[in-house]
Amino acid sequence: MANRVRRADGLSRELIIRTAIDMLDDGGEAALTLRTLTTRLSTGYGAVYHHVTNKDDLLAAATDDVITRVMAGVVLDADPRKALRGVALGLFDAIDAHPWIGAQLSRQPLRPATLEIYECIGRLLDALAVPEQALFDAAGALMNYILGVAGQNAAQASDGADRAVFLATVAAQWMQLDPDKYPFVRKAAARLGGHDDREQFLAGVDIFLAGIATLT
Amino acid sequence: MANRVRRADGLSRELIIRTAIDMLDDGGEAALTLRTLTTRLSTGYGAVYHHVTNKDDLLAAATDDVITRVMAGVVLDADPRKALRGVALGLFDAIDAHPWIGAQLSRQPLRPATLEIYECIGRLLDALAVPEQALFDAAGALMNYILGVAGQNAAQASDGADRAVFLATVAAQWMQLDPDKYPFVRKAAARLGGHDDREQFLAGVDIFLAGIATLT
C-alpha cells in the first residue's frame, strides 16, 4: 500500500556536501575529484551534477556549511570585545581543523560564509561604539586580517607533528639568509621554535581592537 | 671566425617568466597553460621544463619577480609610518595591476616574495620602536592583513569599468537580505556605491598602526 518512497540511500545535495567535506578533511583538496566523489557515493556524474552546479559550487557549499556551523556556535551576548575574540578563535580553529577552507575563504568573493562573518564582526564592532564612518573600514580590515591568516594557514597546512619539523626547517633556511639584507627575518627565525600560531593570531586581533579603540 | 653564439631568440628562465607574466596580466590565471606558453614561445614542453621545475615554480617565480620590483621601489628613509603606508600602497597597486598575484601571495607559504615583504614590514616596525616581544606579532598581523586584502582583491578581480556594475549588483543582493538577520550588511550595502578599495585598504593599515602604537 505504500507509495514508492525515496530510496534509503537516495542522493541529496546535503549528502553530497557532507561526503565532500569528509573527503576534503581526510585528504585535502587534491583528494576531492568528481571521480573519487562518485565512486565513494556509488553513483554517476549525472547524479552529482543534478544536485550541484559544478565543482566550484560544491566547494563553496562545503565552506558555507562548515562556517555556518561555527558561526552558529558563537556566543554574542558577552562583552563585545570578548565576543570578537571568540569569533576569531572559532574561525581559526575551524580553519585549522579543515585547512581546505582557508584557501576557499581567501579566494572567494563575499559569499554566504564570508557574509556571515562580516555581519557578525560588523555588529560586534557596532556594539563597541565604533563611530559610523569608521565602522565599515574597521570591519573590512578585521575581516581581511582573518582571511589572510586563513590563507596562510591553508598554504602551510601540515599534518600536526610535522609542524615542528617544518618550523625548524624554515628557521634553518632563514638563518642562512644574508644578515645585511634580512636582519629582521633572521631575528624572527630565532623565535620560530616556541611559536604558537593560535596565540599570534589572537595577538593580531588584539592589535586590531586596540587600533579600533583609538577611533572612538 | 666567431664562435657559435647563443641564438638571439634563445630561451632562458628570465624570458619564460617574463612571457608568463605577460600572459597572466592579459588573460588571468586561466590564460596561462603549458600549451599556450609553449605556443607563444614557439618551443616545446621540454624546453620550458628545462628552465623551470613545474608550473607552480613558474607561478611562484613570476610572483617573486613582480614583488621584488615593487619592493625595490620602496622609499625607506622617510618617517617609518609614512614608509609603511608607502609599502602597503605599493603592494596594493601591484596586486591591482596583476590580480593573479593576489591568489599566489595568499596561497603561498613564505617564499622569497613574501619574505621580502615581511622583512621590510618588520624593519619598519622596529624603526617605530615597537617593543621586541610584540614586534613579531605586529609584523605578522600587518603582513596577514595585506595578504588577506590581496586574496580578496584577486577573487573580485574585474575589468575596470565592470567594477561599478559589480558593486551595484552586490549592493542590490545585500539589500534583499533579511534585515533582522543581516542589519550590518544592509547598512554596508548603502555605502558600497561610493566605495574606494584603495582608501579602505589604507584605512585598515592606519587602524593597524594605531593599534601598534598602543603597544609601545
Added chain:
DNA sequence: ACCTGAACACCGTTCAAGT
C-alpha cells in the same frame, strides 16, 4: 646542454540513454 613533440595519466563536464 638544450630542445622537440608524441604520449601518458589525469582533470571537470556533458549528454544521450535509461528507470
Added chain:
DNA sequence: ACCTGAACACCGTTCAAGT
C-alpha cells in the same frame, strides 16, 4: 525526477629521440 557512464575537451608532466 533522478540517475548511468561513455565520451569530450581539456590539463600538467614525462621521456625517448634529436641537434
